[in-house]
Amino acid sequence: IILRGLTEYQINNLLEKAWFEGKDFNDFDEISKVIGATKKQILKKSNLLEIIESTENLDSIGGLNNLKKWLKTKAKIMTNIETAKEFEVDLPKGILVVGMPGCGKSLTAKACASVFGLQLIRFDIGRLLGKYVGESENNMRKALALAEAISPCVLWIDEIEKGLSGSQSSGRTDGGTSARVFGTFLTWMQEKKEPVFVVATANDITKLPPELLRKGRFDEIFYVGLPNEKEREKIFHIHINKRRPQDLDKIRISDLVAKTKGFSGADIEGV
Numbered sequence: 001i002i003l004r005g006l007t008e009y010q011i012n013n014l015l016e017k018a019w020f021e022g023k024d025f026n027d028f029d030e031i032s033k034v035i036g037a038t039k040k041q042i043l044k045k046s047n048l049l050e051i052i053e054s055t056e057n058l059d060s061i062g063g064l065n066n067l068k069k070w071l072k073t074k075a076k077i078m079t080n081i082e083t084a085k086e087f088e089v090d091l092p093k094g095i096l097v098v099g100m101p102g103c104g105k106s107l108t109a110k111a112c113a114s115v116f117g118l119q120l121i122r123f124d125i126g127r128l129l130g131k132y133v134g135e136s137e138n139n140m141r142k143a144l145a146l147a148e149a150i151s152p153c154v155l156w157i158d159e160i161e162k163g164l165s166g167s168q169s170s171g172r173t174d175g176g177t178s179a180r181v182f183g184t185f186l187t188w189m190q191e192k193k194e195p196v197f198v199v200a201t202a203n204d205i206t207k208l209p210p211e212l213l214r215k216g217r218f219d220e221i222f223y224v225g226l227p228n229e230k231e232r233e234k235i236f237h238i239h240i241n242k243r244r245p246q247d248l249d250k251i252r253i254s255d256l257v258a259k260t261k262g263f264s265g266a267d268i269e270g271v
């Protein structure tokens, strides 16, 4: 299973390398590390996908309770994919997280991978359109195929509006390239069978084409706004606890909460 997504040539190469380096083939952890490093390199070479290592989990997020509850429920499926398939339970497709900058969208993608126990892959959709004019659709297909090959995984598409928003007016501006790239993505979202859970994040939902928002693409769309009092308290608690747990009792969080109305999670972390 861990060799999934690699070609015969790549597998031969990595086994040879492991043998030369004197790795113990009976030590699963050691061999997993070698395979993980090879996959990382392949993704890096693709220039579109990147493996993100993160230690964030659901406890790192203050507030966003609906979202956390939803992820916890779906984790029951995503941590038992084979059993779910056996019982013909539909695998969740993904979520769209929209909202203010600094309110925890990226944090959610990272926590999602951790609660599902899967690898987090970041897809830079802006790079796909910017760099390879004319080859964009091909690159989109390549990136999605790569994600499927490496599945099960969480595919994090950051600022999806930057890559897809041109699709509405693209007939006039880029000969329809972004519209076709967008079409490729929509069809894939609708039809994908492999366990690739998409977490797309966007700052501005009005820039997204309506086809992306209809049911059948994402399972849910979550809005993340500025934290309320209770949420600010939680966020302060999380960040103080991360940095100076010994001072948690000495700091009057309620005073800070009162003074930070209108602050985002990132602003609170700054404070």
Ligand code: ATP
Binding pocket: 060, 061, 062, 063, 064, 100, 101, 102, 103, 104, 105, 106, 107, 108, 201, 203, 235, 238, 264, 265, 266, 267, 269
């Ligand atoms: P952008 O749209 O600018 O990328 P974002 O919504 O993705 O912003 P994040 O990168 O998730 O924002 O947040 C930045 C940092 O702020 C996080 O790494 C985290 O430390 C802190 N933060 C934001 N929201 C929360 C939250 N709800 N709970 C705890 N920390 C938070």
